[in-house]
Amino acid sequence: xxxxxxxxxxxxxxxxxxxxxxxxxxVHAGFIKGYTADEVYQDADKLVESLLEVDRLYRPDGLILLxxxxxxxxxxxxxxxxxxxxPPCVRxxxxxxxxxxxxxxxxxxxxxxxxxxxTARRIKAAVGDEVALYGLFCxxxxxxSHLRGTNFFxxxxxxxxxxxxxxxxxxxxxxxxxxxYIEEGVDVIVPVDxxxxxxxPKHFNEFIAAPYKILFDHIRAANRFSSFxxxxxxxxxxxxxxxxxxxxxxxxxxVDIKVAHExxxxxxxxxxxxxxxxxxxxxxxxxDNMKAGIDLIDRMNTKRNxxxxxxxxxxxxxxxxxxxxxxxxxxxxxxxxxxxANYEMTDxxxxxxxxxxxxLEKPLLEAFLLDPDACAACTYMWASACDMKKHFGDRxxxxxxxxxxxxxxxxxRKMAVAQLPSLYLNGKxxxxxxxxxxxxxxxxxxxxx
Amino acid sequence: xxxxxxxRKAVIAGEDDAAQEWAQKCVAEGVNPMEAVNVxxxxxxxxxxxxQNMEVFLPEVLLATxxxxxxxxxxxxxxxxxxQGDAKKEKVKVVIATVKGDxxxxxxxxxxxxxxxxxxxxxxxxxxxxxxxxxxxxxxxGAKIIGLSAxxxxxxxxxxxxxxxxxxxxxxxxxKVLIGGGSTTPQWAEQIGADGWSKDAVEAVEVANRVLxx
Numbered sequence: 001x002x003x004x005x006x007x008x009x010x011x012x013x014x015x016x017x018x019x020x021x022x023x024x025x026x027v028h029a030g031f032i033k034g035y036t037a038d039e040v041y042q043d044a045d046k047l048v049e050s051l052l053e054v055d056r057l058y059r060p061d062g063l064i065l066l067x068x069x070x071x072x073x074x075x076x077x078x079x080x081x082x083x084x085x086x087p088p089c090v091r092x093x094x095x096x097x098x099x100x101x102x103x104x105x106x107x108x109x110x111x112x113x114x115x116x117x118x119t120a121r122r123i124k125a126a127v128g129d130e131v132a133l134y135g136l137f138c139x140x141x142x143x144x145s146h147l148r149g150t151n152f153f154x155x156x157x158x159x160x161x162x163x164x165x166x167x168x169x170x171x172x173x174x175x176x177x178x179x180x181y182i183e184e185g186v187d188v189i190v191p192v193d194x195x196x197x198x199x200x201p202k203h204f205n206e207f208i209a210a211p212y213k214i215l216f217d218h219i220r221a222a223n224r225f226s227s228f229x230x231x232x233x234x235x236x237x238x239x240x241x242x243x244x245x246x247x248x249x250x251x252x253x254x255v256d257i258k259v260a261h262e263x264x265x266x267x268x269x270x271x272x273x274x275x276x277x278x279x280x281x282x283x284x285x286x287x288d289n290m291k292a293g294i295d296l297i298d299r300m301n302t303k304r305n306x307x308x309x310x311x312x313x314x315x316x317x318x319x320x321x322x323x324x325x326x327x328x329x330x331x332x333x334x335x336x337x338x339x340x341a342n343y344e345m346t347d348x349x350x351x352x353x354x355x356x357x358x359x360l361e362k363p364l365l366e367a368f369l370l371d372p373d374a375c376a377a378c379t380y381m382w383a384s385a386c387d388m389k390k391h392f393g394d395r396x397x398x399x400x401x402x403x404x405x406x407x408x409x410x411x412x413r414k415m416a417v418a419q420l421p422s423l424y425l426n427g428k429x430x431x432x433x434x435x436x437x438x439x440x441x442x443x444x445x446x447x448x449x
Numbered sequence: 450x451x452x453x454x455x456x457r458k459a460v461i462a463g464e465d466d467a468a469q470e471w472a473q474k475c476v477a478e479g480v481n482p483m484e485a486v487n488v489x490x491x492x493x494x495x496x497x498x499x500x501q502n503m504e505v506f507l508p509e510v511l512l513a514t515x516x517x518x519x520x521x522x523x524x525x526x527x528x529x530x531x532x533q534g535d536a537k538k539e540k541v542k543v544v545i546a547t548v549k550g551d552x553x554x555x556x557x558x559x560x561x562x563x564x565x566x567x568x569x570x571x572x573x574x575x576x577x578x579x580x581x582x583x584x585x586x587x588x589x590x591g592a593k594i595i596g597l598s599a600x601x602x603x604x605x606x607x608x609x610x611x612x613x614x615x616x617x618x619x620x621x622x623x624x625k626v627l628i629g630g631g632s633t634t635p636q637w638a639e640q641i642g643a644d645g646w647s648k649d650a651v652e653a654v655e656v657a658n659r660v661l662x663x
Contacts, residue, residue: 027603081577086550086603089577150555153508154515157463194600194631198507231602232631236503252602253634277602279636312602312632 004132004187007061007307011188011225011247013268015304019297021330022134022250022272022309023060023323025051026067027087027316032057032434037316038082041068044118048126051119055127057320057435058327059376062132062188065119067313068112069138069192072173073146075111076104085316093149101165102147106176113180120184132188135181136229139193140170140211156203163207171211175218188225188247191215194312196241197232197254204240212244220245227272231312235260242267252311253277258299265305272307275326282315286325286419287343290336293329320433321419324377328370335371335404342409352411357427363396363448365389366424368417370403380435381421387438388445396445452478453488456520460492463512465519472523482527485520490566493517497563497651510650511555514562540570541661544587545596547576547630548607556630557598559650564596567654580611587624594657597643599630608633609641625660629653 001017010020025032029050030040040046047066055063070088074080079092095102108117124133138146144166145152155163178189196208212228219226228246230237233254241249242263248270251260257273264271275281280292293308300306308330314323329336355364367385369378382400389398401408403420415424423431423441426448430436450458452474459467468489475485496513499505543564547557554576561573572590574583587595595615599605608628615621625644628637638646645656657663 081552083550085606086601089550089552089601091552091577150511153511153555156508157512197631200506200509203506203508233503252632254631276634276636277632278605279634279640282606283640315603315606317606 002130003059003061004128004130007132008187008225010061010270010305010307013270013305017303018333019300019303019330020061020307021059021327022062022064022307023054023058023327024064024067024310024312024314025054025058025323026064026313027085028314028318028323029054031085031316031318032320036084037086038084038088041066041088042082042112042115044115044122047115047119048122051123052126055131056380057377058323059331060131060327062134062307063123063127064134064136065123065186066116067136067192069136069142069194070146071112071116072106072138072143072177075106075113076102076143076147076173078146087313090146093147095147095166096149096151099155099159099162101162101169106173106180108180117180117184120181120186124185128185132225133186134188134190134227135178135184135186136190136192137174137177137181139191139196139229140167140174140215141199141208142193142195143170143173145195153198156199156207160206167207167211171215174211174215178215178219178222182219182222182224186224188227189219190227190229192229194229194231196230197234197237199237201236201240204237209240209244212241212246216245220247229312238263239267242269248272248305248307250307250309254311257296261300261302261306268305270305270307272309274311275308277311277314277318281310281318281322281326284322286321287340289322289325290329290340290343293326294333294337294340297329297333319419320377321421324370324375324421324433328375332371332375339370339403342403350406350410352407352414354411354414355427360426362394363392363445364426365396365398365445367398367400367421368403368412368415368424369400369421375421377433377435378421381423381431384436384438384441385423388441391438391442392445392449395449453480453485456485457488457492460489460513460516460520461496463509463516465512465516468516468520469523472520476523476527482524486524486528486566489517489520493563493566494651494654497649501649501651507555510559514559517562517566540568541594541663542570542572542590542592543594543596543657544572544574544583544590544592545598546574546578546583546586547598547600548583548604548611549577549579550607551599551601551604551630552576553598553600553630556600556650557596560596560598560629560647560653563650563654564657567657569594569657580607580614583611584614584618584620588620592624593661594625594627596653597626597628599628600632602632605630605632605637608637608643612642625657627653627656627660
């Protein structure tokens with residue numbers, strides 16, 4: 001079964017062999033390849049390259065193409081401010097002082113739509129058989145607030161008819177975005193509506209529910225899956241969201257996912273979430289993230305209607321090794337439990353002799369790995385080391401250490417290796433989590449030959 | 450119902466026109482402006498507690514804040530006279546901003562309003578403010594508290610950046626740094642070494658008083 005098929009099973013509400021796993025790598029995708037956020041969201045080559053690396057390193061079941069809620073706003077005339085290490089943000093609201101309903105439609109030629117389409121096509125061709133593609137667009141409520149600014153909240157009391165009309169317009173744009181994704185063969189169509197969490201169930205039902213019902217019915221009629229992404233404390237809206245008819249919803253760490261899952265289950269809707277973005281992913285270490293994944297999986301204790309995913313779009317500079325650790329928790333849950341135990345056990349160290357790095361006969365390339373049989377990033381790291389052995393032959397030594405046996409664990413600790421996988425040359429760390437490209441690695445080894 | 454009760458009712462209901470009208474009546478009837486503003490502040494706090502309990506939501510609080518501001522404007526000339534007469538009592542200065550890359554200002558503005566209501570001298574620096582600019586403004590203003598808001602998961606690292614910059618400049622001990630915003634958590638606050646976190650504008654007042662030992 002492919003990863004994509006596993007995710008589809010989950011979205012069909014069937015029990016899966018393991019929990020499904022979706023990364024939320026928006027601008028973080030660029031970080032992996034060393035591109036800034038503004039570079040990766042404006043250059044299809046860089047975006048495709050980055051997304052393929054997300055797929056290669058994290059092995060998700062669902063791959064998000066572009067996590068940019070400003071794309072449509074930009075097309076509709078909002079001023080966009082670009083950032084190097086976060087998604088762009090909307091700086092002006094064209095309807096702020098001008099209460100009209102726009103007529104502009106979104107076409108394939110508008111704004112950065114050519115980039116979206118090209119990315120979808122190339123990713124589909126490269127890995128689309130293996131991994132489900134997620135096509136995101138700005139949900140109608142958030143888009144309406146982009147256009148109208150804060151006044152949109154006031155309008156709900158003062159000008160409800162206008163809110164209905166603007167929501168209908170934004171939902172229609174959502175349908176146009178969905179259709180473009182559907183035509184490009186994208187598998188899961190996702191309105192992302194973070195601002196929704198700020199309204200009451202009454203307002204949700206009055207203004208938001210109906211446009212969403214139309215949207216999700218439309219996606220279902222096209223034989224595609226859907227998901228409804230929100231951010232913030234949407235605890236009070238889980239049931240109303242389910243009633244709009246998505247195949248899944250996604251929530252962040254502000255919501256108790258266990259409680260939310262019970263509600264979703266009653267409506268036969270899958271739920272995705274909610275690994276803490278900052279405390280675990282951004283600032284935690286590998287152990288924290290393995291534990292966060294394992295703890296969540298164990299607490300949920302179900303393989304039906306549940307997708308492990310970060311709570312929202314991951315911060316740009318989320319350490320790659322942390323996401324690798326999280327992916328391990330999902331893809332190899334039992335082995336990761338052991339690894340967590342190994343990390344936590346302080347008394348299993350045995351004496352290991354480290355090489356005399358100052359007096360080596362020839363360069364020594366050491367790969368410190370989690371478990372290359374299970375961890376994709378470790379497999380690639382080890383493959384890089386093996387390629388060097390092929391290239392240099394007997395002129396260098398290459399060794400691997402796996403974090404699944406006591407001597408190797410002890411060695412990893414004694415070397416104070418902070419992240420796995422890592423590559424060390426003559427006792428010095430040269431690559432951590434990022435897989436080297438062969439030319440660079442050859443050059444580094446040649447320098448110490 | 451008295452004019453001041455009607456004023457309170459208008460703030461709770463989020464009716465800015467009514468708040469302005471009843472504030473004018475209060476002035477005409479010689480109601481103590483400080484008392485009237487306190488009543489409006491209490492109304493806003495009451496609504497804030499309902500917001501904490503998820504009994505009311507952002508649109509309702511935003512409208513109530515508008516109503517508060519409409520009433521406050523009417524009382525401002527009277528208040529200015531009162532402040533002149535009480536010039537010796539110095540207010541604690543605070544700055545507040547939404548961090549770089551994040552243009553969301555609603556929550557931050559509510560905190561600014563609640564801090565004003567609570568008696569702080571608030572300088573609202575706006576949204577999408579560079580970390581260095583926040584620190585400079587705090588220095589220039591003579592603030593004791595720096596409030597940092599961030600809504601997006603991708604921008605909250607800038608809250609840490611401000612704290613890191615303060616430490617690098619040897620200024621960390623000079624300020625209490627309070628953070629908040631949709632994607633933030635108390636764990637995050639602790640992890641980055643913030644002095645306090647609040648989930649909403651009402652709690653922000655409690656936290657500010659607490660960190661200052663007031």
